[in-house]
Amino acid sequence: MTTDAASVDSDFRQRVVDVMRAILANLLEYSDPITEDMHLMHELGLSSTLGLELLLQLEDRLEILIDVEKMNQDKVSTVGDFATFIAGHSRPA
Amino acid sequence: MTALEAVSVYLPPARIPIENLAEPLGLTEMQVRIFRRFHGLGTVSRDPEASLYDLLMKAARGLEALPGNQHRIRYVLYARTMPVVAPYPVNPLHEVCQALGLDHALAFTVTHQSCAGGLLAIDIAGRLLAADTADGPGGGQDNSAGPLALVLTGEKAFTREAKMFVDTTIFGEGASACLVSAFGTRDRMLSYVSNVRGEFDNATGKNDMRLQHEYRPSLAEVMRQALDEAGTTLDDIRVVLPHNVNLVTWQRMCLLLEIPTERVLLDNIPTNGHVFCTDMFANYMTACERGLLRPGDRYLAAAVGAGGGATFAAMVFEH
Numbered sequence: 001m002t003t004d005a006a007s008v009d010s011d012f013r014q015r016v017v018d019v020m021r022a023i024l025a026n027l028l029e030y031s032d033p034i035t036e037d038m039h040l041m042h043e044l045g046l047s048s049t050l051g052l053e054l055l056l057q058l059e060d061r062l063e064i065l066i067d068v069e070k071m072n073q074d075k076v077s078t079v080g081d082f083a084t085f086i087a088g089h090s091r092p093a
Numbered sequence: 094m095t096a097l098e099a100v101s102v103y104l105p106p107a108r109i110p111i112e113n114l115a116e117p118l119g120l121t122e123m124q125v126r127i128f129r130r131f132h133g134l135g136t137v138s139r140d141p142e143a144s145l146y147d148l149l150m151k152a153a154r155g156l157e158a159l160p161g162n163q164h165r166i167r168y169v170l171y172a173r174t175m176p177v178v179a180p181y182p183v184n185p186l187h188e189v190c191q192a193l194g195l196d197h198a199l200a201f202t203v204t205h206q207s208c209a210g211g212l213l214a215i216d217i218a219g220r221l222l223a224a225d226t227a228d229g230p231g232g233g234q235d236n237s238a239g240p241l242a243l244v245l246t247g248e249k250a251f252t253r254e255a256k257m258f259v260d261t262t263i264f265g266e267g268a269s270a271c272l273v274s275a276f277g278t279r280d281r282m283l284s285y286v287s288n289v290r291g292e293f294d295n296a297t298g299k300n301d302m303r304l305q306h307e308y309r310p311s312l313a314e315v316m317r318q319a320l321d322e323a324g325t326t327l328d329d330i331r332v333v334l335p336h337n338v339n340l341v342t343w344q345r346m347c348l349l350l351e352i353p354t355e356r357v358l359l360d361n362i363p364t365n366g367h368v369f370c371t372d373m374f375a376n377y378m379t380a381c382e383r384g385l386l387r388p389g390d391r392y393l394a395a396a397v398g399a400g401g402g403a404t405f406a407a408m409v410f411e412h
Contacts, residue, residue, distance in 0.1 A: 041306070048305045049260040052131045052341070053123060059130075068131060069344040069354060 005080070008087035016062065016083040023057045024079070036080030044079075064090040095219025096277025097410070098241065101155030102375045103148060104267040104365060105140030111263055118257050128263065133340025133359070137366030138265035139250065145178055145185045148247045152268035153193055159243070159272070163193065168221055168242040169200040172214035174207045174369040174398065175255060178248055186245070195243070207398025208336050209287065209406040211246050211370035215273055216285045216408070218242035222275035244271040246370035258367075258399070262338050265366030269374035280377075283391070283409040284322035286315045293403035304403060309342070311405045313349050316395050319407035325391055330409075332385050333357040334376040336396035337367045358385070372396070386412040 005013065021034045027050055040046040046054065051073075055066055067089040076085045111134050115125050128134045140148070149171075153159065159166075171186045179185055190200050203214040222240050247268025250256040257263045288311060293304040316333075320326055333356055335343050340362050347354045358376045360383075368375060373394045380386050390412045398404040 041302075047302065049127075052127045056123065056127055056130060068341060070348070071345075072348045073345060074349075 005084045008084060013083050013087035016058065016086050017079065019058060019061050020054070020079060020083055023054055023061070027054060027057075034079060036078065036083070038079050039077055040079060040082060041077070048073075058086060059093065062090075063093045065093050066090045094276065095215065095223070095282040096274050097215070097280035097282075097377075098272040098274050098277050099156050099158045100269065100271045100374050100377055101152050102267065102269045102371065102378050103151035103155060103247075104138045104265070104368070104375065105143060105148075107138065107140055108136035108364060109139050110136050114256070114263065118253060118263075120257075124260065127260070128339075131339075131341045132262065133362045134263055134366060135363040137250075137263050138267055138364070138368065140266055143266070145247065145249050146188050148249070148266060148268040149185060149189045149245055149270070150192060152247060152270040153189060153243070153245065156243075156270050156272060159193065159270075162241065163195055164197075165239065165241045166195050166198045166243050167225065167240045168218060169195055169198045169245065170203050170214040170218050170242060171200070171245045172203040172210035172370045173246065173248055174204075174210065174400070175248060176204050176401075178251075189245070198243070205401060206287070206289070206404040206406070207400040208338075208367070208370055208372070209396040209398035209404040211244070211269075211373050212285065212394060212396055212406045212408045213287065213404075214244045214246075214370075215271070215282065218244055218273040219275055219282060222273070226275055239274060239276060242273045244273055245269070246374065248369045258338075262367040265368045267365065267368040267371045267375065269371045271374060279412075281411045283325070283411055284319045285406070285408045286318040286322060287404055287406040288315050289402060289404045291402040293399065294401055295399065296401060304399065308397065308399075308403075309346055309349050311403075312346065312395060312397055312407075315405045316350070316393060316407040319393065319409050323391070323409035325409060327352060327393075329391055330356070330393045331387075331390040331412075332380050332392050334373050334380065334392060334394040335359065337362045337365065337372040337376070338397065339367070370396075388412060 203210050206213050250264045293300050393409050395407045
């Protein structure tokens, strides 16, 4: 399931992007800038397992619950896609 | 046509919360939380007091059709995930055969397909029986006195590697016993497809990322092939009986297959964990107990065996 970036709360989406960058930098020990168009698996080397840790840390820090069962990994491949999905498929914890 | 004549499953009544396994398995708090939140694991079935022999015997004793029919059993196939389960010369399979009065049967182990081995054993059992009885009864004829095979599954989670597949699943203990015939009419096997991918050997780990990427598409492919061979479609499948690797994998499989998660029997993941080759049989029993299978309903069993290579397997049945 995909979500159009224009259909989600842009402020919340930006918060997700900012928190994602901080988590990814720490999780992957990645020191270069992380941009929204970066492919999580192919460019950043994010494994399935680290992807789940990313989701859990996002839930913790943003105090949300993410509808993981609706996340189609094949269609949520970049940092920006991921943030858009979360902005459109999460609720307060 | 290969058919399941009777199924029995034994799961130890004790359930261990996964948090209790953190220290012995060396899991971090984050790993435990991921197992619970995303992999859907809550407890796993374990019986520290029961030996492998005990597990297999408890499953076999549950087969009400076995007593009095031992003479009909030609083969005993023990499908297991791990290649080694007992120190030499201990042989739980032979001990079980002796205890059940099956000394006359040809008993052997089916392995090297990890958790997909149970489906392979059903197929082998049916083929052996069919070959033995090539001139025997045709489909639909009375097979009430015909030859049978006993397919056993079940293992002890006895080492760290046998207790857990890192960041993927935690294994539970249990066992199943299944009578298979070549010409039965009860749960008829309509098709079986498997794809063995030796390049995904976790001993080297060099293709681990590729396996993660190809895991779901490869499983979906054999599922679709099995449906094609059975002359049916996913729409006609009453329920999918999965291997209980974890919840998130099957949630994502459902997105890929474009079916609601309710079509996959995921009930046993939170309580049992991944019970090696036994999952399919335990899920079959749950489907029957829940009244999900009516005569004529078709169902699809699917499993991935990962370890020394990966095997993707799917089997379509008609109840």
